[in-house]
Amino acid sequence: MARTAEPGRRDAILDAAHTVFARKGYTAASIADLAGELGIGHGTVYRYFGNKRDVASAVLDRALARIAEVVAAELPDATGTLAEYRAQVWRIGHRLYELFAADPALGRLVFFDLATVDDDLRGRHREALDRFADFTAAYLRNGVDRGFLRPDLDVEVTARVVNGMVFEGAAQVARDPAALELRDAWIRAVVTLMFDGLAAPTP
Amino acid sequence: MARTAEPGRRDAILDAAHTVFARKGYTAASIADLAGELGIGHGTVYRYFGNKRDVASAVLDRALARIAEVVAAELPDATGTLAEYRAQVWRIGHRLYELFAADPALGRLVFFDLATVDDDLRGRHREALDRFADFTAAYLRNGVDRGFLRPDLDVEVTARVVNGMVFEGAAQVARDPAALELRDAWIRAVVTLMFDGLAAPTP
Amino acid sequence: MARTAEPGRRDAILDAAHTVFARKGYTAASIADLAGELGIGHGTVYRYFGNKRDVASAVLDRALARIAEVVAAELPDATGTLAEYRAQVWRIGHRLYELFAADPALGRLVFFDLATVDDDLRGRHREALDRFADFTAAYLRNGVDRGFLRPDLDVEVTARVVNGMVFEGAAQVARDPAALELRDAWIRAVVTLMFDGLAAPTP
Amino acid sequence: MARTAEPGRRDAILDAAHTVFARKGYTAASIADLAGELGIGHGTVYRYFGNKRDVASAVLDRALARIAEVVAAELPDATGTLAEYRAQVWRIGHRLYELFAADPALGRLVFFDLATVDDDLRGRHREALDRFADFTAAYLRNGVDRGFLRPDLDVEVTARVVNGMVFEGAAQVARDPAALELRDAWIRAVVTLMFDGLAAPTP
DNA sequence: AATGAATGAGATTTCATTCAT
DNA sequence: AATGAATGAAATCTCATTCAT
Numbered sequence: 001m002a003r004t005a006e007p008g009r010r011d012a013i014l015d016a017a018h019t020v021f022a023r024k025g026y027t028a029a030s031i032a033d034l035a036g037e038l039g040i041g042h043g044t045v046y047r048y049f050g051n052k053r054d055v056a057s058a059v060l061d062r063a064l065a066r067i068a069e070v071v072a073a074e075l076p077d078a079t080g081t082l083a084e085y086r087a088q089v090w091r092i093g094h095r096l097y098e099l100f101a102a103d104p105a106l107g108r109l110v111f112f113d114l115a116t117v118d119d120d121l122r123g124r125h126r127e128a129l130d131r132f133a134d135f136t137a138a139y140l141r142n143g144v145d146r147g148f149l150r151p152d153l154d155v156e157v158t159a160r161v162v163n164g165m166v167f168e169g170a171a172q173v174a175r176d177p178a179a180l181e182l183r184d185a186w187i188r189a190v191v192t193l194m195f196d197g198l199a200a201p202t203p
Numbered sequence: 204m205a206r207t208a209e210p211g212r213r214d215a216i217l218d219a220a221h222t223v224f225a226r227k228g229y230t231a232a233s234i235a236d237l238a239g240e241l242g243i244g245h246g247t248v249y250r251y252f253g254n255k256r257d258v259a260s261a262v263l264d265r266a267l268a269r270i271a272e273v274v275a276a277e278l279p280d281a282t283g284t285l286a287e288y289r290a291q292v293w294r295i296g297h298r299l300y301e302l303f304a305a306d307p308a309l310g311r312l313v314f315f316d317l318a319t320v321d322d323d324l325r326g327r328h329r330e331a332l333d334r335f336a337d338f339t340a341a342y343l344r345n346g347v348d349r350g351f352l353r354p355d356l357d358v359e360v361t362a363r364v365v366n367g368m369v370f371e372g373a374a375q376v377a378r379d380p381a382a383l384e385l386r387d388a389w390i391r392a393v394v395t396l397m398f399d400g401l402a403a404p405t406p
Numbered sequence: 407m408a409r410t411a412e413p414g415r416r417d418a419i420l421d422a423a424h425t426v427f428a429r430k431g432y433t434a435a436s437i438a439d440l441a442g443e444l445g446i447g448h449g450t451v452y453r454y455f456g457n458k459r460d461v462a463s464a465v466l467d468r469a470l471a472r473i474a475e476v477v478a479a480e481l482p483d484a485t486g487t488l489a490e491y492r493a494q495v496w497r498i499g500h501r502l503y504e505l506f507a508a509d510p511a512l513g514r515l516v517f518f519d520l521a522t523v524d525d526d527l528r529g530r531h532r533e534a535l536d537r538f539a540d541f542t543a544a545y546l547r548n549g550v551d552r553g554f555l556r557p558d559l560d561v562e563v564t565a566r567v568v569n570g571m572v573f574e575g576a577a578q579v580a581r582d583p584a585a586l587e588l589r590d591a592w593i594r595a596v597v598t599l600m601f602d603g604l605a606a607p608t609p
Numbered sequence: 610m611a612r613t614a615e616p617g618r619r620d621a622i623l624d625a626a627h628t629v630f631a632r633k634g635y636t637a638a639s640i641a642d643l644a645g646e647l648g649i650g651h652g653t654v655y656r657y658f659g660n661k662r663d664v665a666s667a668v669l670d671r672a673l674a675r676i677a678e679v680v681a682a683e684l685p686d687a688t689g690t691l692a693e694y695r696a697q698v699w700r701i702g703h704r705l706y707e708l709f710a711a712d713p714a715l716g717r718l719v720f721f722d723l724a725t726v727d728d729d730l731r732g733r734h735r736e737a738l739d740r741f742a743d744f745t746a747a748y749l750r751n752g753v754d755r756g757f758l759r760p761d762l763d764v765e766v767t768a769r770v771v772n773g774m775v776f777e778g779a780a781q782v783a784r785d786p787a788a789l790e791l792r793d794a795w796i797r798a799v800v801t802l803m804f805d806g807l808a809a810p811t812p
Numbered sequence: 813a814a815t816g817a818a819t820g821a822g823a824t825t826t827c828a829t830t831c832a833t
Numbered sequence: 834a835a836t837g838a839a840t841g842a843a844a845t846c847t848c849a850t851t852c853a854t
Contacts, residue, residue: 009838025319027230030823041840046825082402112319115378116228126378143401150395150403157385157392158401164371165364172363175318175329182360189360192353197400198346198361199285200353233848244815246851255849415834431725433636436827447836449830458828488808521784522634522721532784549807556809563791563798564807566781567774574773581724581735588766595766603806604752604767605691606759618817639844650819655846 010048012038017059022105026056026113053117060114060121063106064128070095076138082148085139086195093166093187100170101183107174111167133159165190213251215241220262225308229259229316256320263317263324266309267331273298279341285351288342289398296369296390303373304386310377314370336362368393416454418444423465428511432462432519459523466520466527469512470534476501482544488554491545492601499572499593506576507589513580517573539565571596619657621647626668631714635665635722662726669723669730672715673737679704685747691757694748695804702775702796709779710792716783720776742768774799 016037020029031052035042049055074092079085100107115125137159143149169186172179219240223232234255238245252258277295282288303310318328340362346352372389375382422443426435437458441448455461480498485491506513521531543565549555575592578585625646629638640661644651658664683701688694709716724734746768752758778795781788 025230027228031825032823042824043826043840043842044838047838052824108319112315116315122378129378140401148403149401150399153395153401154388154392157388158396160375160385161368161371161389161392161396164374165367168364168367168371171367175325175332182363185357185360186364189357189364192356193361193364193397194401196353198343198352198356198397200351234850235848245849246815246817247813249850250813437829438827448828449836449838450834452829453834518721518725522717528784535784546807554809555807556805559801559807560794560798563794564802566791567777567795567798567802570774570777570780571770574770574777577773578769581731581738588769591763591766592770595763595770598762599767599770599803600807602759604749604758604762604803606757640846641844651845652819652821652847653817656817661845 009044013045013048013055014058014062017055018063018105018109021056021059021113022108026117031055053121056114056117057121057124059109060117060124063110063114064125066099066103066106067096067110068128068131070099071132071135076135077142079139079142080146080148082143082195085143085148086191088139089191089194090187093190096166097169097183097187100173101180104173104177104180107167107170111171111174129163132163136160136163162194165193212247216248216251216258217261217265220258221266221308221312224259224262224316225311229320234258256324259317259320260324260327262312263327266313266317267328269302269309270299270313271331271334273302274335274338279338280345282342282345283349283351285346285398288346288351289394291342292394292397293390296393299369300372300386300390303376304383307376307380307383310373314374314377332366335366339363339366365397368396415450419451419454419461420464420468423461424469424511424515427462427465427519428514432523437461459527462520462523463527463530465515466530469516469520470531472505472512473502473516474534474537476505477538477541482541483548485545485548486552486554488549488601491549491554492597494545495597495600496593499596502572503575503589503593506579507586510579510583510586513576517577517580535569538569542566542569568600571599618653622654622657622664623667623671626664627672627714627718630665630668630722631717635726640664662730665723665726666730666733668718669726669733672719672723673734675708675712675715676705676719677737677740679708680741680744685744686751688748688751689755689757691752691804694752694757695800697748698800698803699796702799705775706778706792706796709782710789713782713786713789716779720780720783738772742772745769745772771803774802 013034016034017029020033020037023029024033031045032042034055035045045055049058071092073095074088079088110125115122133156137155140149140153140155140159140162144151144153144155169179169182169190172182172186216237219237220232223236223240226232227236234248235245237258238248248258252261274295276298277291282291313328318325336359340358343352343356343358343362343365347354347356347358372382372385372393375385375389419440423435423440426439426443429435430439437451438448440461441451451461455464477498479501480494485494516531521528539562543561546555546559546561546565546568550557550559550561575585575588575596578588578592622643625643626638629642629646632638633642640654641651643664644654654664658667680701682704683697688697719734723730725731742765746764749758749762749764749768749771753760753762753764778788778791778799781791781795
């Protein structure tokens with residue numbers, strides 16, 4: 001039998017790539033940087049991935065999957081009232097922010113760097129955002145069906161608008177880790193805007 | 204009196220850079236691509252810019268300035284009622300979307316590519332977003348002061364949240380030009396969310 | 407008693423190398439290709455050969471030996487008349503062509519690829535051709551001695567010239583397997599040239 | 610105007626490539642070797658050739674053209690008698706040998722190295738040999754038509770056989786420059802074989 | 813002022829070779 | 834004995850930058 005293969009080697013490389021791509025950007029990061037981060041020979045990377053783009057592809061997939069996991073943790077049709085839905089948005093917002101707080105590189109990778117590597121990755125990125133929009137749309141549609149959201153809501157577009165608000169928080173953090181402090185304020189602002197609106201309450 | 208030979212030359216280079224960077228991405232675009240787009244020798248670029256990064260820097264500045272122009276076209280304290288503010292948001296949204304529709308490259312440059320060139324550009328990008336947030340915050344604060352926006356609004360954060368919604372539209376278009384069709388629906392969704400909220404009207 | 411584990415293994419590797427070197431060329435063929443052809447681990451090759459060059463060396467030796475076998479099958483002094491010698495050349499020619507027909511890779515290896523690996527192999531190749539020339543020279547010298555070949559023949563050089571004709575047939579096949587069809591025509595042309603000459607018979 | 614282009618730069622690179630490829634073999638020779646031979650930066654090579662293979666292609670073309678020049682210098686139908694043809698073969702043989710003597714690398718490149726770079730070059734090489742065979746065939750056909758060569762000659766195949774003899778001389782030199790001494794003996798042996806045959810003259 | 817020939821740093825990728833298992 | 838994971842030397846190629854003209 002050969003020298004035993006390091007079992008988590010492939011994942012370790014992806015972890016290192018995640019870090020290094022986020023730190024230097026995809027193009028500026030070299031395979032040697034990757035390998036150096038791990039303390040392995042750079043040729044080793046090529047035992048697990050055909051080329052640099054394939055590494056990026058796998059990193060993006062993992063990153064998107066991690067986000068999808070959070071988004072999909074709740075059921076779209078689990079809420080029957082506005083108050084329940086509001087609570088649900090709180091929970092999802094919290095978890096997402098937690099995710100981006102725990103791994104600030106995630107936002108940088110997903111919302112800036114890896115989405116522009118090539119047409120294929122651009123496509124996969126767009127598809128993922130579409131899927132996230134579909135999730136949000138399902139929540140909204142449930143609310144409209146049950147009567148606690150306004151019937152004239154443009155469900156598809158509003159879903160994207162809402163996601164824009166939410167992911168902008170992640171982008172903030174990606175741009176400036178100091179934005180992490182905004183976590184609670186951000187979620188509160190989003191929820192307030194969505195459910196209470198901007199207008200002053202009429203007495 | 205102009206120091207450089209041809210005063211229009213520098214701008215022409217920036218125009219070409221804007222186009223080429225948006226088409227191929229900053230790193231993939233070469234100085235030769237840039238000069239080729241203009242039909243000038245690539246050595247000439249170095250008479251107007253110290254290096255490639257400086258070109259990117261100037262392109263980003265111009266792009267941000269173009270956005271700032273639109274945002275700053277309205278006066279934050281020009282509105283005294285909710286209806287007026289609503290109309291103002293409509294106008295600003297329309298003009299921004301018009302800008303990104305007229306030049307879809309703009310979004311790609313500002314929201315993806317040039318912001319990740321290096322720390323300095325990253326910083327300038329962040330500052331610009333901060334400035335835009337300040338603008339929006341000024342509008343919101345005016346509304347709170349005049350009493351037509353809710354007094355407990357977290358003005359700073361909400362400004363960023365609102366900008367997130369708006370700029371997400373631009374990012375959509377940058378990712379997929381087909382999203383241009385969403386223009387009116389997008390603005391309507393943003394305005395509805397801000398002013399009418401998600402909740403079904405109580406009878 | 408064999409020192410190596412499996413006595414046939416070494417030969418199997420040489421067979422595979424023969425095939426793969428002929429297919430892809432020495433430099434383009436990797437040790438992994440070689441092992442893959444056999445279905446063994448590529449590390450195993452190094453249990454039987456010190457390095458890639460040693461494999462080439464052994465392949466070349468075997469190939470040259472295979473040719474030598476054919477050339478040496480006849481006895482140089484077995485013929486006493488021109489007609490007998492002519493028949494002998496026919497036989498040798500046929501057998502050589504049969505060899506190159508049965509294994510078209512042989513020509514590619516001997517006449518192109520392996521002879522240029524390094525100075526040592528280049529030398530061994532030259533030596534082998536010298537030995538083949540010596541064989542042919544022995545046939546010619548026998549003919550001169552017995553009086554049925556012209557006495558003023560430059561035996562050494564003519565031997566090389568004759569071999570040139572013969573091996574050129576092999577090189578043809580190595581360059582283009584379709585040349586195999588020429589087999590009989592080729593041998594007839596060589597024999598005619600050698601024994602009948604180009605000139606029209608005088609009446 | 611730019612720094613004036615070295616006028617013979619492209620040719621100088623081909624000369625250096627000719628030398629270096631012949632010395633180390635195509636694959637073992639690096640672009641850096643090439644550039645080093647000339648004392649220029651290796652990047653400069655890429656201003657004149659798209660890649661290494663293109664350099665090889667141009668070197669092969671030049672080498673084949675140089676041989677073709679010699680072969681085509683005589684007219685196939687210029688001879689009316691066996692004696693004239695014999696003299697012509699002498700002349701062509703001499704010139705070819707002169708060529709290979711003046712540039713021993715030529716044989717190595719044409720008959721060994723560059724012909725195996727890839728399928729395209731292999732094809733071009735084969736075509737060139739075919740063209741050379743066509744030349745020789747034209748000479749032979751002329752002789753047959755005029756009646757001084759035997760009417761039953763297989764013109765096509767004999768042309769290749771004859772070329773085999775001739776080019777084998779070049780290959781000799783390519784393998785071992787010492788073979789240059791054989792020049793006159795070689796030509797005499799070829800001519801004798803072609804026109805006098807091997808057989809002892811009958812009294 | 814404008815040019816583009818020249819350069820070499822640096823990136824990706826391949827693969828012969830080693831060696832722990 | 835056999836394996837194949839790991840390695841890094843070395844090769845090809847790109848391109849930002851310089852600078853003679």
